[in-house]
Amino acid sequence: MTTTVNRKALYALITSILAAAFFMSAAPAQAAESGTAARAAAVETVTDDFGIQTSADCVYYLRAVGYAVGPTRTQxxxxxxxxxxxxxxxxxxxxINGGVSxxxxxxxxxLAA
Structure with missing residues (x-):
């Protein structure tokens, strides 16, 4: 029995895992890109104050850094x-499959976790 592997989906999964591992190990000074540092810091400050993170924080972050949020990204x-x-x-x-870096x-x- 042979199975077909969708290379694009496999690549996205591996990239996602590596990105998550990099993000979790990044020092705070490395965690933000230069163009979005202020916006990301504002989002981080808001969520740190309350200590509760939800999927709404994920959506808010995406909007704050310039992405349009539709049903795919919300899901x-x-x-x-x-x-x-x-x-x-x-x-x-x-x-990533929805076009987010x-x-x-x-x-x-x-932020959603």
């Missing part, structure tokens, strides 16, 4: 709110 954020490691992987893969997908899904 990916909702998936990331599961709190398990595989929820993060599915969230990141869903956002690896960096922003990892940040948004971390």
């Amino acid at each position: 990916a954020c909702n998936t990331g709110a599961g709190g398990q490691w595989f929820s993060q992987v599915y969230c990141i893969a869903g956002l 690896d960096y922003h997908a990892a940040n948004a899904c971390k």
Whole structure:
């Protein structure tokens, strides 16, 4: 029995895992790109004050960094709110497949957890 592997989906999954690993190990000074540092810091400050992160934080972050958020990206954020490691992987893969950069997908899904 042979199975067919969708190379694009496999690539997205591997990229997502690597992006998540990089993001989790990044020092705070490395965590933001130069063009979005202020916006990302504002989002991070808001969520740190309350200590509760939801899929709405993921959606808010995506909007703050310039992405239009439709049903596909909202669903990916909702998936990331599961709190398990595989929820993060599915969230990141869903956002990347929806046209979000690896960096922003990892940040948004971390906020959803």
